Amino acid sequence: MSGELVIVRHSDxxxxxxxxxxxxxDLPLTREGVERAAMLAPRLENRVFAAVWSSPRQRALQTxxxxxxxxxxxxxxxxxxxxEYEGLTTEQIRxxxxxxxxxxxxxxxxxxAAAVGARADEVLDALPDDGDVLIFSHGHFSRVLTAHWxxxxxxxxxxxxxxxxxxxxxxxxxxxxxxxxxx
Numbered sequence: 001m002s003g004e005l006v007i008v009r010h011s012d013x014x015x016x017x018x019x020x021x022x023x024x025x026d027l028p029l030t031r032e033g034v035e036r037a038a039m040l041a042p043r044l045e046n047r048v049f050a051a052v053w054s055s056p057r058q059r060a061l062q063t064x065x066x067x068x069x070x071x072x073x074x075x076x077x078x079x080x081x082x083x084e085y086e087g088l089t090t091e092q093i094r095x096x097x098x099x100x101x102x103x104x105x106x107x108x109x110x111x112x113a114a115a116v117g118a119r120a121d122e123v124l125d126a127l128p129d130d131g132d133v134l135i136f137s138h139g140h141f142s143r144v145l146t147a148h149w150x151x152x153x154x155x156x157x158x159x160x161x162x163x164x165x166x167x168x169x170x171x172x173x174x175x176x177x178x179x180x181x182x183x
Contacts (some may be wrong), residue, residue, distance in 0.1 A: 047134070163183070
């Protein structure tokens, strides 16, 4: 791919606002989330995209639609499957499993970093040769996708943070894949 990969994390849901891990639970945006999603439109409107893709979860699709896009749904853009930790905060998980780290330990009954990384590779392999691509996805998945874009292992996604309604831009400098902006 010679263009840029623009990643948008879905806007706020009730669970993202209070730190609960949300993968397969299909929550809508909060009122504040809808307002923040609307603020994405002017930030993205002057760009031309060869493709616009979204996770199948309503929070990602709703963010895309409010921002003015009608994306193609790709199941491989869904969030990290938190398995038994679905709906729990990191603090609650660590009460059960002290020292737990998602990047190292994964989620029982769900995915580990390698499994999420394999999905990120599927997305990267599907990118068109030319043009920019816009993706609406989720926090942890976007972090793994960023790490893989940069040639790092999936666990390196722990080094990046993309807030709700945040935009990350992955591009090139002198034929090297780079992180242009994140936030």
